[in-house]
Amino acid sequence: MTEKLKLATASLCGCFGCHMSLLDIDERILELVQLVEFDRSPFTDIKKIGHCDIGIIEGGVANAENVEVLREFRAHCKVLIAFGACAINGGIPAMRNQFELKECLEESYVDGIGVYNRMIPDDPEIPMLLNKVHPIHEVVQIDHFLPGCPPSGDAIWTFLTGLIEGRPVSLPYGQIRYD
Amino acid sequence: MVALPDPEDFTRELLVASNSDRGRLLQYLHAIQQRYSHIPETSVHQLALALRLSESRIRGVIGFYSFLHDTPRGDYDILFSDSITDHMLGSRVLLGDLCTRLGVEPGLPRADGRVTVDVTSCTGMCDQGPAILINGQAVTRLDNFRISSIAALIENLTPLDEWPSELFEVQDNIRRADILLSRGSCGGGALRALVEKGADTIFGEIATSGLRGRGGAGFNTAMKWKFCRAARDDEMNDRVVICNADEGEPGTFKDRVLLNSHADDVFEGMTLCAGIIGARHGYLYLRGEYLYMKHALEETLAQRRRDGLLGQNILGQAGFDFDIEIHLGAGAYVCGEESALIESLEGKRGVPRVRPPFPVTHGYLGKPTVVNNVETFMAAAKIALEGANWFRAVGTEQSTGTKLHSISGDCDRPGIYEFPFGVSIQQVLEECGAADTLAVQVAGAAGSTIPPAEFHRSIAFEDISSGGSFMVFGRHRDLLDMVQNFSRFFVHESCGFCTPCRVGGVLLKDLVDKVHAGRAGTADIQELHRIGTVVKLTSHCGLGTEAANPVLDTLGKFPSIYEKHLTQADYQPAFDLDAALQDARDLSGRDDAGAHIRTDL
Ligand SMILES: Cc1cc2nc3c(=O)[nH]c(=O)nc-3n(C[C@H](O)[C@H](O)[C@H](O)COP(=O)(O)O)c2cc1C
Ligand code: SF4
Ligand code: SF4
Numbered sequence: 001m002t003e004k005l006k007l008a009t010a011s012l013c014g015c016f017g018c019h020m021s022l023l024d025i026d027e028r029i030l031e032l033v034q035l036v037e038f039d040r041s042p043f044t045d046i047k048k049i050g051h052c053d054i055g056i057i058e059g060g061v062a063n064a065e066n067v068e069v070l071r072e073f074r075a076h077c078k079v080l081i082a083f084g085a086c087a088i089n090g091g092i093p094a095m096r097n098q099f100e101l102k103e104c105l106e107e108s109y110v111d112g113i114g115v116y117n118r119m120i121p122d123d124p125e126i127p128m129l130l131n132k133v134h135p136i137h138e139v140v141q142i143d144h145f146l147p148g149c150p151p152s153g154d155a156i157w158t159f160l161t162g163l164i165e166g167r168p169v170s171l172p173y174g175q176i177r178y179d
Numbered sequence: 180m181v182a183l184p185d186p187e188d189f190t191r192e193l194l195v196a197s198n199s200d201r202g203r204l205l206q207y208l209h210a211i212q213q214r215y216s217h218i219p220e221t222s223v224h225q226l227a228l229a230l231r232l233s234e235s236r237i238r239g240v241i242g243f244y245s246f247l248h249d250t251p252r253g254d255y256d257i258l259f260s261d262s263i264t265d266h267m268l269g270s271r272v273l274l275g276d277l278c279t280r281l282g283v284e285p286g287l288p289r290a291d292g293r294v295t296v297d298v299t300s301c302t303g304m305c306d307q308g309p310a311i312l313i314n315g316q317a318v319t320r321l322d323n324f325r326i327s328s329i330a331a332l333i334e335n336l337t338p339l340d341e342w343p344s345e346l347f348e349v350q351d352n353i354r355r356a357d358i359l360l361s362r363g364s365c366g367g368g369a370l371r372a373l374v375e376k377g378a379d380t381i382f383g384e385i386a387t388s389g390l391r392g393r394g395g396a397g398f399n400t401a402m403k404w405k406f407c408r409a410a411r412d413d414e415m416n417d418r419v420v421i422c423n424a425d426e427g428e429p430g431t432f433k434d435r436v437l438l439n440s441h442a443d444d445v446f447e448g449m450t451l452c453a454g455i456i457g458a459r460h461g462y463l464y465l466r467g468e469y470l471y472m473k474h475a476l477e478e479t480l481a482q483r484r485r486d487g488l489l490g491q492n493i494l495g496q497a498g499f500d501f502d503i504e505i506h507l508g509a510g511a512y513v514c515g516e517e518s519a520l521i522e523s524l525e526g527k528r529g530v531p532r533v534r535p536p537f538p539v540t541h542g543y544l545g546k547p548t549v550v551n552n553v554e555t556f557m558a559a560a561k562i563a564l565e566g567a568n569w570f571r572a573v574g575t576e577q578s579t580g581t582k583l584h585s586i587s588g589d590c591d592r593p594g595i596y597e598f599p600f601g602v603s604i605q606q607v608l609e610e611c612g613a614a615d616t617l618a619v620q621v622a623g624a625a626g627s628t629i630p631p632a633e634f635h636r637s638i639a640f641e642d643i644s645s646g647g648s649f650m651v652f653g654r655h656r657d658l659l660d661m662v663q664n665f666s667r668f669f670v671h672e673s674c675g676f677c678t679p680c681r682v683g684g685v686l687l688k689d690l691v692d693k694v695h696a697g698r699a700g701t702a703d704i705q706e707l708h709r710i711g712t713v714v715k716l717t718s719h720c721g722l723g724t725e726a727a728n729p730v731l732d733t734l735g736k737f738p739s740i741y742e743k744h745l746t747q748a749d750y751q752p753a754f755d756l757d758a759a760l761q762d763a764r765d766l767s768g769r770d771d772a773g774a775h776i777r778t779d780l
Contacts, residue, residue: 064760067756125372128773128774132760138689
């Protein structure tokens with residue numbers, strides 16, 4: 001058998017719901033690991049990405065660290081996928097785009113109820129926020145978009161197996177219907 | 180400003196005066212907006228109770244229309260027409276200037292509530308721009324002097340009805356008249372012909388004339404009327420005639436001129452249609468931007484009633500009953516689409532219906548309904564009077580008669596031109612005094628971009644069809660400005676009902692902005708092609724199916740306007756990443772390495 005494809009995943013500004021949904025493929029995960037080897041991913045806890053065939057990104061770009069992780073993924077993955085609504089559109093975190101960053105930080109750290117030591121944090125450990133949340137295709141080039149909040153386990157399975165086998169992917173209506 | 184009556188009393192009076200009619204919801208909201216510069220909570224509550232609608236339904240309507248607001252605008256609410264032709268005449272600079280003079284941010288009321296300055300889609304004054312609407316009234320031919328007078332009038336709190344009347348002058352600018360515009364008014368002649376010769380004979384004339392709709396799609400008018408007549412075989416005459424005067428296509432203003440100077444013929448055409456199909460109710464759906472004409476139009480209707488040309492027993496014929504009511508739109512281009520127009524006329528959000536069934540069988544309140552353009556009704560009236568042969572004598576085989584063109588942009592004589600169908604683009608350019616032309620945009624933002632190599636082509640349904648917008652772009656223009664303006668227009672005007680147009684439109688706009696900012700690579704151009712095609716193929720109504728035209732047309736015919744903006748790289752981020760951290764740096768006071776985007780990646 002030829003060498004397995006390498007797969008990496010990351011969550012940027014998302015809720016990990018998309019990753020949880022990837023686990024909803026249930027026992028098919030055993031088949032999946034026959035087909036691919038997981039590289040950097042919350043599932044493996046590998047922190048540094050190696051050369052990969054497929055990269056999956058959950059969540060949008062909200063801070064400087066998101067930008068760096070995303071660019072690293074782009075540099076290391078042959079194919080990069082925007083996975084779920086937040087990666088595709090910015091999603092729930094992008095609701096803050098209606099406000100200025102100042103208003104958001106003041107609400108959280110200065111004016112909010114029950115806040116102690118009221119100040120906007122300045123610790124260099126904390127990733128710097130971008131003034132708006134962006135979909136990932138505005139920062140790097142993306143090859144495929146898989147919609148859903150989150151995409152269902154079945155949709156992920158249809159998509160990944162098609163991609164791995166090099167077939168054109170066509171999702172049945174039931175898998176991209178959300179009401 | 181003088182103290183206003185309590186909105187509760189005002190709303191109650193509105194409701195009482197018209198028997199709390201649900202279909203009038205938009206008209207009530209319009210009146211309240213005009214008076215209070217927004218729709219107060221109490222009014223929403225009252226309307227909900229009186230019309231037995233939920234409050235959220237009413238808020239949904241307020242949210243849909245650009246001219247309705249749930250928070251107060253300034254006492255003087257100024258909207259700059261944001262058409263590309265207004266830009267070309269310098270509107271952006273004037274907008275900046277007015278904001279500076281008045282000390283306002285665009286879109287936000289001044290702290291004292293005196294004034295707001297904002298933009299709106301094309302107001303139909305492209306031949307005499309830059310133009311604004313102020314509290315709904317049109318002001319044209321803006322220049323520095325007019326801007327400074329307006330600023331002074333506002334600072335002095337001069338009531339609008341005491342402003343110099345020349346500010347509100349709107350010109351017809353008819354530059355070329357052919358068979359339609361060179362004749363005097365029908366003056367009831369078309370209706371007398373109907374009564375004397377009978378409906379079948381006159382219908383026969385309309386059918387023989389080959390008249391096709393002037394709103395853009397070019398559907399055969401006689402066939403539409405026949406379908407509507409046949410849709411119900413009772414003799415209740417419970418059909419409806421609607422004149423589409425929404426005229427929202429950027430660059431079109433010929434319906435404005437017809438309603439200003441030939442309204443009598445337009446109403447005559449509607450009445451003729453009613454007589455032929457058997458209708459008792461008619462509506463003129465007038466775009467909100469043309470509010471300033473409403474009073475005069477109502478006068479014309481009143482005069483026709485006095486002359487026995489409207490109302491009960493028209494021309495003394497027992498049972499020939501027909502009357503026309505004017506409904507105002509409220510700043511929504513999609514309401515020009517006939518089924519959205521009907522929704523709006525019923526007092527709802529203007530979301531296009533699923534068709535079929537078509538309005539001819541299930542239209543206003545489910546009744547068989549004819550919707551025609553202003554120019555179509557006028558032409559029908561003239562045909563009834565002058566005969567089919569008179570009409571067929573000009574034009575082409577499949578496009579008989581003439582067409583009115585609204586010409587604007589880089590030419591010496593912008594205005595209204597009536598040409599026989601089949602006229603070439605080149606001929607039109609010569610007559611309007613356009614030299615050194617880079618491109619012509621025919622049929623508005625939803626139309627097509629024509630390069631010089633195709634100026635020999637003709638305007639007719641057989642070749643380039645048009646609803647009447649003709650915008651000229653001179654050699655010195657960057658056509659990408661036009662594409663950007665149109666992409667923004669479609670995003671603003673999408674009704675949001677279907678995903679390809681709602682989301683695809685934004686993706687297109689963002690990509691065009693990216694090209695414009697010099698950040699796009701070849702991959703982005705492929706993406707524009709791909710998304711444009713999806714939007715075109717999968718949108719629900721004509722707005723979405725045409726929204727990608729400016730992008731797709733110019734990608735095909737003017738690739739250089741994109742190429743010259745492209746970066747060498749295949750791909751670049753859509754925005755300046757490090758600059759996007761500036762707010763966070765300012766707020767946290769940090770400037771360490773981690774407070775910048777790493778450049779070594
Ligand atoms: C987005 C959109 C906007 C339209 N705007 C107008 C308009 O402003 N005026 C008009 O007469 N027709 C407009 N139309 C066309 C109408 O749907 C309809 O075809 C027309 O009013 C029929 O009249 P006609 O047969 O006399 O042309 C529009 C269509 C679409 C899809
Ligand atoms: S798309 Fe939905 S599930 Fe996925 S990260 Fe965003 S919010 Fe969570
Ligand atoms: S194409 Fe656009 S305007 Fe038409 S229904 Fe869809 S969202 Fe609404």
